[in-house]
Amino acid sequence: MQGVPLSWYLILSAVLFALGVAGFLFRRSIITVFMSIELMLNAVNLSFIAFSYQFKQVDGHLFTFFVMVVAAAEAAVGLAIILTVFRNRTTLNIDEINSLKY
Amino acid sequence: MDVFLFFLFAAIAVICAVNVVVQTHPISSALSLVGVMGALAVLYLLLGGEFIAMAQVIVYAGAIMVLFIFVIMLLNAGEEAKQSKSLLAQFLGIPGFFALLAVLAFGILRLFPNSPRVRFGEFTSAGAEEVGRALFTQYLLPFEVVTVLILIAIVGAIVLARREMD
Numbered sequence: 081m082q083g084v085p086l087s088w089y090l091i092l093s094a095v096l097f098a099l100g101v102a103g104f105l106f107r108r109s110i111i112t113v114f115m116s117i118e119l120m121l122n123a124v125n126l127s128f129i130a131f132s133y134q135f136k137q138v139d140g141h142l143f144t145f146f147v148m149v150v151a152a153a154e155a156a157v158g159l160a161i162i163l164t165v166f167r168n169r170t171t172l173n174i175d176e177i178n179s180l181k182y
Numbered sequence: 183m184d185v186f187l188f189f190l191f192a193a194i195a196v197i198c199a200v201n202v203v204v205q206t207h208p209i210s211s212a213l214s215l216v217g218v219m220g221a222l223a224v225l226y227l228l229l230g231g232e233f234i235a236m237a238q239v240i241v242y243a244g245a246i247m248v249l250f251i252f253v254i255m256l257l258n259a260g261e262e263a264k265q266s267k268s269l270l271a272q273f274l275g276i277p278g279f280f281a282l283l284a285v286l287a288f289g290i291l292r293l294f295p296n297s298p299r300v301r302f303g304e305f306t307s308a309g310a311e312e313v314g315r316a317l318f319t320q321y322l323l324p325f326e327v328v329t330v331l332i333l334i335a336i337v338g339a340i341v342l343a344r345r346e347m348d
Binding site: 082083084085086087088089090091092094095096097098099100101102103105106107108109111112114115116118119122125126129130132133134136138139141142144145146148149150151152153154155156157159160161162163164166172173 | 184185188189192195196199200202203205208211212215218219222225226229230231233234237238241242245246249250253254256257259262263275279282283286287290291294296297298299300301302305307308312313316317321324328331332334335336338339340342343
């Protein structure tokens with residue numbers, strides 16, 4: 081065996097991304113929605129690493145590094161927002177947090 | 183061996199990702215997400231990314247997921263309330279998921295019909311040394327900008343999460 085083709089890594093990345101989109105759209109708990117976003121970011125990171133392997137360059141790894149940093153910042157701020165929302169509304173259900181809609 | 187490792191950890195990643203989406207309790211979703219991240223770290227290693235695999239385990243599976251589990255604990259988040267599903271989600275949800283997947287897979291296979299095969303050890307110039315060198319020469323400005331972003335995020339998180347003083 082010669083190893084798997086690179087496109088299979090990309091397809092795995094697509095599967096994870098699609099699952100992240102599905103979780104983002106169908107879940108109702110705000111924390112699970114947030115975790116689906118992290119899943120999508122991870123899927124994109126896998127694509128970056130795979131392309132970095134294809135072109136034999138280190139740039140993809142640096143992009144992944146920056147995505148990780150931004151994800152960490154996003155998680156800190158997002159979870160703080162979730163805490164504040166829960167303190168004010170005492171719910172984590174996104175169907176009940178809809179004041180901006182009206 | 184490469185093929186076996188790829189299939190093993192790809193299967194773990196997909197099963198855990200499905201589990202993230204279908205579990206109703208946030209803690210189960212969070213633990214499954216840790217599984218996805220661990221499996222992805224092994225795939226990064228197969229693709230030659232030693233530094234980024236370690237960063238994945240430490241930053242993602244370690245720091246970010248601990249933050250998530252901490253918040254779930256703090257909010258005492260229980261099972262998601264069962265609600266009547268909307269008609270759109272009920273009938274278009276799963277077909278929509280497979281349609282998105284099919285479009286992505288078609289695009290990938292169309293763009294890369296004969297992509298190179300991945301052999302472990304063929305690409306070794308992505309260790310800590312090379313990543314560090316690129317980070318502090320070519321990507322110095324983005325690195326500095328990102329440090330400011332992190333600082334803003336820290337201050338913002340504290341301001342958002344603190345209780346109002348009377």
